[in-house]
Amino acid sequence: MKLCVIGLGYIGLPTSAMFANAGLEVVGVDKKQAIVDALNNGQVLIEEKGLAEFIKNVVASGHLRATTQIEPADAFIIAVPTPIKPDKGSDMRFVKSATEDVATVLKKGDLVVLESTSPVGTVDSLMLPILESTGLKAGRDFALGHSPERVIPGNILYELVNNHRVAGGIDEESADRIAALYKSFVKGEIYKTNARTAELCKLSENTFRDVNIAFANELAKICEAENINVWELIEICNKHPRVNIHQPGPGVGGHCIAVDPWFIVEKEPKLAQIIDLSRHTNDSMPGYTAGRIRGILEGNGIEGRAKVAVLGITYKPNVDDMRESPVIELIEILKGEGYEVAAADPFVGDREGLPSFEDAVTGADLVVLGVNHAQYKELDFEALGKLVKHRLFFDTRNFISREAAEKAGFRYYLLGKKD
Numbered sequence: 369m370k371l372c373v374i375g376l377g378y379i380g381l382p383t384s385a386m387f388a389n390a391g392l393e394v395v396g397v398d399k400k401q402a403i404v405d406a407l408n409n410g411q412v413l414i415e416e417k418g419l420a421e422f423i424k425n426v427v428a429s430g431h432l433r434a435t436t437q438i439e440p441a442d443a444f445i446i447a448v449p450t451p452i453k454p455d456k457g458s459d460m461r462f463v464k465s466a467t468e469d470v471a472t473v474l475k476k477g478d479l480v481v482l483e484s485t486s487p488v489g490t491v492d493s494l495m496l497p498i499l500e501s502t503g504l505k506a507g508r509d510f511a512l513g514h515s516p517e518r519v520i521p522g523n524i525l526y527e528l529v530n531n532h533r534v535a536g537g538i539d540e541e542s543a544d545r546i547a548a549l550y551k552s553f554v555k556g557e558i559y560k561t562n563a564r565t566a567e568l569c570k571l572s573e574n575t576f577r578d579v580n581i582a583f584a585n586e587l588a589k590i591c592e593a594e595n596i597n598v599w600e601l602i603e604i605c606n607k608h609p610r611v612n613i614h615q616p617g618p619g620v621g622g623h624c625i626a627v628d629p630w631f632i633v634e635k636e637p638k639l640a641q642i643i644d645l646s647r648h649t650n651d652s653m654p655g656y657t658a659g660r661i662r663g664i665l666e667g668n669g670i671e672g673r674a675k676v677a678v679l680g681i682t683y684k685p686n687v688d689d690m691r692e693s694p695v696i697e698l699i700e701i702l703k704g705e706g707y708e709v710a711a712a713d714p715f716v717g718d719r720e721g722l723p724s725f726e727d728a729v730t731g732a733d734l735v736v737l738g739v740n741h742a743q744y745k746e747l748d749f750e751a752l753g754k755l756v757k758h759r760l761f762f763d764t765r766n767f768i769s770r771e772a773a774e775k776a777g778f779r780y781y782l783l784g785k786k787d
């Protein structure tokens with residue numbers, strides 16, 4: 369069986385390799401020549417645990433090659449980006465153009481699968497008409513559907529194989545054919561359904577997490593008003609066997625949780641009220657956190673152009689991914705308010721030209737923990753105290769030892785508890 373995978377990024381590349389490793393003849397298609405050249409040389413341009421070695425072996429086996437031009441195949445998987453526009457509407461240009469490419473080579477008996485995270489109706493309202501413009505009829509002449517990807521970067525090769533999967537077809541036969549295709553390497557369960565359910569399934573999973581985090585962030589604000597420690601509150605609540613409140617913080621980032629709920633809001637703006645409010649609640653957190661910073665500085669009599677040192681700028685701990693990072697927005701807000709901001713990050717500092725940890729904190733009026741990178745767990749507060757101007761520390765993640773900070777003479781402040 370010959371399979372064409374369109375889009376060789378974080379999702380398409382490892383997926384191609386999995387199918388090739390399972391014995392299919394796989395052709396990866398990407399518009400970027402550098403990605404295609406690298407793959408044909410058995411190399412990868414993205415960082416992912418175990419991927420470079422896996423790709424090298426699979427390419428050497430002759431089952432996987434890459435090209436910039438789509439080719440006829442028995443099955444097509446589309447794994448191109450689906451970002452949001454500045455107005456929070458979905459940007460489906462890449463899915464549209466990839467589908468148009470598939471239409472140029474589509475023939476009777478083929479299978480077309482969308483993997484990209486997409487608004488409900490993408491398969492039947494955007495892709496189906498393009499594919500049927502060939503004169504072929506969906507269902508009768510070719511199978512079509514959606515199988516969303518739910519892997520986590522950093523553990524993609526394991527999760528691709530072991531996660532459960534959804535196979536959503538425009539009809540039962542399409543769902544059967546999608547499930548059979550993925551069965552070639554997936555060890556998890558494959559749940560068959562229709563394409564629209566599969567689309568909303570992926571969006572609902574990430575939205576569940578976004579709404580839960582918004583609830584935690586709202587609790588953080590309530591706790592600050594009511595003189596309660598939100599972290600202690602959530603820890604105790606979560607001892608209940610049926611409660612699982614997520615963690616608050618300075619906002620939600622990344623290209624999935626901060627993006628996917630908007631696809632639901634765009635489609636059903638009148639109905640998706642909790643979802644919309646949650647997005648706004650989470651998006652309010654960088655501004656709210658900036659307000660706490662202003663309050664801490666003023667409360668300590670520090671007026672004017674204070675220096676704020678921010679530790680960590682990625683969207684989550686222990687990764688080098690800055691997409692939609694709320695800490696970057698926090699920094700922009702602080703700069704806009706006239707503060708001098710110096711940020712350091714062990715994962716992206718060199719790449720982004722950030723100052724070193726020492727340079728960032730030297731002369732700081734306030735040190736803010738933005739991201740709970742493992743390196744920051746054991747901060748040497750004695751050494752830090754010698755570099756800063758004022759011994760003030762604001763922990764937005766409940767990650768740092770208050771005791772260690774206070775022992776070194778720091779005043780310790782925590783998001784979600786007002787002192």
Ligand SMILES: NC(=O)c1ccc[n+]([C@@H]2O[C@H](COP(=O)([O-])OP(=O)(O)OC[C@H]3O[C@@H](n4cnc5c(N)ncnc54)[C@H](O)[C@@H]3O)[C@@H](O)[C@H]2O)c1
Nearest residue numbers: 375376377378379398399447448449450462466484485517
């Ligand atoms: N990365 C993740 O962790 C993750 C997890 C689950 C779902 N997803 C979803 O998977 C989809 C792909 O994400 P990604 O992270 O792999 O994106 P990516 O940006 O890493 O890769 C996409 C690739 O598609 C290529 N491309 C774009 N348009 C093309 C076209 N018309 N023809 C050929 N190639 C084209 C780009 O050059 C790029 O190399 C998105 O919908 C994303 O939301 C991503």
